[in-house]
Amino acid sequence: MHWQIDLFILTLVIVCALAAINVRDLLGAAVLFGAYSFLMCLLWAIMGAVDVAFTEASVGAGVSTVFFVAAVFQTTRRSKD
Amino acid sequence: MEQLLQEIVAKYNYWLYIILMMIGLYAIISKNNLIKKLVGMNIFQTAIILFFISISYKEQATIPIIRNAHGPGHVSPEAIQATAYMNPLPHVLMLTAIVVSVATFGVALAIAVKVYGEYETLEEDEIRTRIREKIK
Numbered sequence: 031m032h033w034q035i036d037l038f039i040l041t042l043v044i045v046c047a048l049a050a051i052n053v054r055d056l057l058g059a060a061v062l063f064g065a066y067s068f069l070m071c072l073l074w075a076i077m078g079a080v081d082v083a084f085t086e087a088s089v090g091a092g093v094s095t096v097f098f099v100a101a102v103f104q105t106t107r108r109s110k111d
Numbered sequence: 112m113e114q115l116l117q118e119i120v121a122k123y124n125y126w127l128y129i130i131l132m133m134i135g136l137y138a139i140i141s142k143n144n145l146i147k148k149l150v151g152m153n154i155f156q157t158a159i160i161l162f163f164i165s166i167s168y169k170e171q172a173t174i175p176i177i178r179n180a181h182g183p184g185h186v187s188p189e190a191i192q193a194t195a196y197m198n199p200l201p202h203v204l205m206l207t208a209i210v211v212s213v214a215t216f217g218v219a220l221a222i223a224v225k226v227y228g229e230y231e232t233l234e235e236d237e238i239r240t241r242i243r244e245k246i247k
Binding site for chain 1: 123124127130131134135137138142143146147150151154157160161164165167168173174175197201202203205206209212213217221223224227232233234
């Protein structure tokens with residue numbers, strides 16, 4: 031593991047997390063949360079946990095984004111904060 | 112002071128995991144929208160998983176699959192060195208944690224959809240005022 035790659039992706043993860051909880055549009059939050067999960071999966075692949083990265087890519091980034099988008103379409107896109 | 116700074120820089124990943132965890136906690140406590148709270152919960156969970164995975168990492172080690180032990184009728188000729196492989200135990204535990212986190216996220220979103228059907232809003236303060244109006 032090169033610490034430069036690790037630090038770079040970790041910074042991107044934190045930026046994505048901050049953006050996902052601060053954006054006003056819930057569909058935007060869903061997309062940013064998917065990006066967050068994929069970056070997390072990349073981080074685990076770098077750390078040598080390939081099985082965990084694989085599960086996160088399919089279950090965390092795939093299925094939970096689908097759940098999120100489905101929930102947003104059944105409720106509302108607007109959010110006050 | 113110099114030494115303290117060195118300690119902080121040497122363990123930079125742990126500090127960043129703590130920051131990520133606190134972002135999640137902040138979202139759970141102070142966000143008003145129910146779905147935003149759920150995103151915060153998920154960020155908190157992934158920060159903890161990240162911490163456990165980083166414990167299992169070893170410098171100059173490979174992924175936990177035994178080398179020279181595959182193929183028909185082949186047995187590894189050399190002894191297995193534990194230091195040559197990353198620790199697979201945290202990986203297995205966190206694999207379960209990821210699946211559980213997706214399950215909790217799905218159930219929580221289903222409850223949020225039900226709440227929206229009842230009160231036609233996802234904001235916590237508006238739900239409170241609607242409940243108060245209903246009681247009166």
